[in-house]
Amino acid sequence: EAGVTQFPSHSVIEKGQTVTLRCDPISGHDNLYWYRRVMGKEIKFLLHFVKESKQDESGMPNNRFLAERTGGTYSTLKVQPAELEDSGVYFCASSQPDRITDTQYFGPGTRLTVL
């Protein structure tokens, strides 16, 4: 079974440009999460989808970030316009909770560098 995949693995852009990150969750997983790790800091929650609906977007830094999940399958995270402080590794995770646990499976991340 394929794991969570993310594209691209790396992105280097200039300040003010737009970048779109993509996440393909594990097939059949209703829950999809976005997290970000800024260098040297903890991995921080950005938002949570259940199928195509945003369940919690309390971690989104500001309105330059827009996340979508078309048809409850893959998700995109767009940053427009990018700022220097947006640099970091963006992780996507998916899960399908059962009665006992809700293990989140992480993708390899997209390393975003804003120059």
Place this chain on the structure above:
Amino acid sequence: QQQVKQSPQSLIVQKGGISIINCAYENTAFDYFPWYQQFPGKGPALLIAIRPDVSEKKEGRFTISFNKSAKQFSLHIMDSQPGDSATYFCAAYTGANSKLTFGKGITLSVRP
């Protein structure tokens, strides 16, 4: 305000030794405490997890000790191997909002 604090910041252990990583949390609503292991170029992967109704959980060489009254939990890696060299994150979770709250992570190096 960091809700989950992890220590030490880095750790170097000799092969065969015991690696100990500590975490402390503040929010008593947390009800699930996973540890994630991350190798370079990979995403964090669940290593072992515990719920607050038990004080210890062991899986192979990995053990979580949990102290509910002190709001602390720790990961012990017995007989540490060079292949255990990775970044380790403790995390906490509440079913009320489903998001993981992570510690800063610690880089473990196991020397041959």
